[in-house]
Amino acid sequence: MTEPQRLSPGLALGWALLLTLVLYSANVAIGLLLGPSNLAVAIGGPVELLLIWPAAKLLGKVYGHDDTRRDLALGAAAPVELLLGASLGVLLHLPVGYLSALVERRFPTPERALELELSMLTPSSSAMAVAMFLSIAVVVAFIEEAYFRGALFTALQRSNAAFVALWTTSIAFALMHPKPRDWAPLFVVALVLGELRRRAASVWPGIALHAAFNATTLLFVFITRPSEVKPQESSWPLALMGSVLTVSGVVLFGRVAGRRLGEVS
Numbered sequence: 001m002t003e004p005q006r007l008s009p010g011l012a013l014g015w016a017l018l019l020t021l022v023l024y025s026a027n028v029a030i031g032l033l034l035g036p037s038n039l040a041v042a043i044g045g046p047v048e049l050l051l052i053w054p055a056a057k058l059l060g061k062v063y064g065h066d067d068t069r070r071d072l073a074l075g076a077a078a079p080v081e082l083l084l085g086a087s088l089g090v091l092l093h094l095p096v097g098y099l100s101a102l103v104e105r106r107f108p109t110p111e112r113a114l115e116l117e118l119s120m121l122t123p124s125s126s127a128m129a130v131a132m133f134l135s136i137a138v139v140v141a142f143i144e145e146a147y148f149r150g151a152l153f154t155a156l157q158r159s160n161a162a163f164v165a166l167w168t169t170s171i172a173f174a175l176m177h178p179k180p181r182d183w184a185p186l187f188v189v190a191l192v193l194g195e196l197r198r199r200a201a202s203v204w205p206g207i208a209l210h211a212a213f214n215a216t217t218l219l220f221v222f223i224t225r226p227s228e229v230k231p232q233e234s235s236w237p238l239a240l241m242g243s244v245l246t247v248s249g250v251v252l253f254g255r256v257a258g259r260r261l262g263e264v265s
Contacts, residue, residue, distance in 0.1 A: 006159040007063045009168040012152055016172035019055050019147070024178060026051060036116040038128045045135030045143075052143045056151040063155035072150035073197065077204040078260050084253045085196055085205035089212025091249060092192060094242025096185045098235065103181050121221045129222055136218055141210035148173045148190070149197040149206045157198075166194040189213060195250055200257040 026047055034040040060071030069075065123129035148169045156165035170190035174183040193206045 004063050004065060004155070004158060007059075007155040009156065009160065009164055012156055012168050013172055013175075015055075015059065016148075016152065016176060019052065020176045022051055023048065023176065027178070036120045038120065038122075038124050038132060041120050042128065042131040042135050045139030049139055049143045052147045056143075056147045059147075059151035059155055063158070064151070071154055072146050073154050073201060073203045074146070074150065075202045077200055077202040078256065080256055081200055081202075081205045081253060081260070082208040084249060084256065085208035086212040088192060088196075088246060088249045088253070089209040089214075090216050091242050091246050092189055092209075092213055093216055095239045095246065096188055098239030098242075099188065100182075100185045103184060107181055109181065118221070118226065121218065122225060123222060133215065133218055133222075137211050137215035141207050141214055144173070144176075145193070145203045145207045145210055148176075149193055150203045153194065153197055162198050166191065166198060170194050192246065192250060196253060196257075199250075199254040201261060205253070205257075 027044070030040050030043065030047065034043075056072055057068065060066060060068060064071030121132075123132055152172065153165045153169045156168055160168075170187055170193075173190040173193075174187040177183065177186055193209060196205045196209060197203060
């Protein structure tokens with residue numbers, strides 16, 4: 001069997017940047033065709049799947065063993081690990097929301113941009129709500145984890161220390177999103193996702209976290225159906241409590257995953 005090529009952090013960021021440019025171009029095309037609409041949100045996930053899945057497979061072929069399950073870390077995880085991952089996805093909204101509010105306070109988003117974003121996320125019908133939910137909370141969560149914490153993390157970890165894979169994929173994940181104001185909050189989310197991947201040797205707990213994180217955002221809009229954009233509110237005590245619970249959850253997750261991996265070995 002051919003030995004996989006080594007992937008350096010710089011080259012990994014280069015691959016991620018190339019993918020980001022492809023995704024950005026696709027999003028621009030969708031925006032030109034559909035405008036800021038529910039349909040644009042609904043088809044965003046399938047478009048990402050079509051573009052990112054071949055990229056993940058290519059990384060596995062070049063830097064792995066051309067074994068999708070192994071190269072993308074799609075090995076099984078225990079149900080309790082998935083539950084903990086999903087719980088962390090909800091909890092992370094407390095510290096990440098506070099950080100987002102701090103960024104928003106320093107660099108306020110134009111009101112028109114916030115209104116367009118709200119209109120895109122407010123479903124026009126129940127069928128559209130289901131389509132948007134499946135796209136963002138399911139498809140996007142799966143494919144982004146399969147690439148960043150799957151193919152990219154696995155390839156980096158083969159030839160670098162685990163912390164290098166963790167930080168490199170977290171930076172790449174944050175920079176993939178087009179709005180610089182989102183980079184700091186998403187970097188925090190990415191660090192937790194990477195830590196779950198490192199401790200579990202599987203992307204499925206991260207997929208559960210990512211799906212729960214996205215779903216919480218969508219459900220808030222779907223249920224409350226706000227009619228206007230309001231300034232983000234922030235509470236440092238809630239953020240502190242969320243941070244403590246998140247760290248505790250990651251530690252607990254590590255013990256559960258470590259026990260499973262110990263039994264397997």
